[in-house]
Amino acid sequence: MTDRQSIVFNGDLGSGKSTVSVEIAERLGLRRVSVGDLYRQMAQERQMTALQLNLHAELDQAVDGYVDQLQRDIAASGERLVMDSRLAWHFFTDALKVHMITEPGEAARRVLLRPSGPAESYTSLEEAKARLRERSESERGRFIIRYGVDKARLRNYDLVCDTTRANPEEVITHIIDAYEGRLGAEVLRDGPPLLLLDPARVYPTEDVATLRGLWESDFVGEVAAAGDEALEPLRIGYTGEYFFVVDGHRRLSAALRSGFRLVPGLLVAEVDEPVVGGISAVDYFARQASPSVIHDWEAAHGIDLPLPAHTLLGGDAVLAGEPGATA
Secondary structure, eight states: OTTOOEEEEEEOTTSSHHHHHHHHHHHHTOEEEEHHHHHHHHHHHTTOOHHHHHHHHTTOHHHHHHHHHHHHHHHHHTOOEEEEOSSHHHHOSSEEEEEEEOOHHHHHHHHHHSOOOTTOOOSSHHHHHHHHHHHHHHHHHHHHHHHSOOTTOGGGOSEEEEOSSSOHHHHHHHHHHHHTTSSSHHHHHHSOOEEEEOGGGEEOOSOGGGGTTSTTSSHHHHHHHHOGGGSOOEEEEEOSSOEEEEEOHHHHHHHHHTTOSOEEEEEEEETTSEEETTEEHHHHHHHHOOHHHHHHHHHHHTOOOOOOHHHHHHTTOOOOSOOOOOO
16 A cells, blocks of 8 residues: 555564565665564573563563654654564554464474574474463563553454465565555455465365355366455454454365465454354354364365364354355
8 A cells, every 4th residue: 555654564473574574675675673683682682582571571661661662763753664563553553564473383383493592592393382472472461561452453453464374475475465555455445454364274164065066166267367366355253363254165265276375354353343143253153163164174175274172162063043155
């Protein structure tokens, strides 16, 4: 969106925001500022890990205060730039606010494989995964207490991008297209965030039998030929942990069959927001995404969706009434 002054990136370690923000800044000819680099430098100076510095910052407001003022000053300057920061979306108003996400195990793998400094090292994948989660939760709690904002709430952002399987070039191209108005302009204008999700991580809420005949039709081929950016956004719900389809199972299935690693989506309901008939996103997902629905979807598309906790406890209970359309 060309009227935006800046692009600000938020995302936990391993989400790819550094790689993507560096390249986008170069392609757009913009200065890049990384608050993460600043925090790592501060941690090294104190002979701490980044997690230890985060925990220390919960008690010492001077740590956040210094970085916060830096971001406020940059935002007030009006300079058009790329900002890599977990809280820039709170300080910048005239910017495209991008939230990067990835599957936790993949994030841990990326962090474990990259060169580590004296302030940050992990001995195993499980340790990396646990410490990344602990660090993220520490930051989240601190931001809620200090600023009254929740970084996990998707409606804080204009664009949410899942980098689990998409390569950096795909992610960069999609973000620049959104920034320059070629992708998702209507969603970004009328009801952000625009979601760019890995279709292999989106859960169904209807039986795969409703798609009978789809794969023998011309629809899948037409979707594949047009590309993922031409796909009409799926209507998506979010539980705070899982994304699921409210409307768009046919498009999601075609995207999987076409090998897409990203699909566009419109956020219909998040956590306690109602999906339909006053039923929250969390409750809708629990009622609609039964073990049999998930297993059949996996088998039909050759993917692996981890079973959510509710499927292990709640059996095959489904929501009575009309589910969303599936076109």
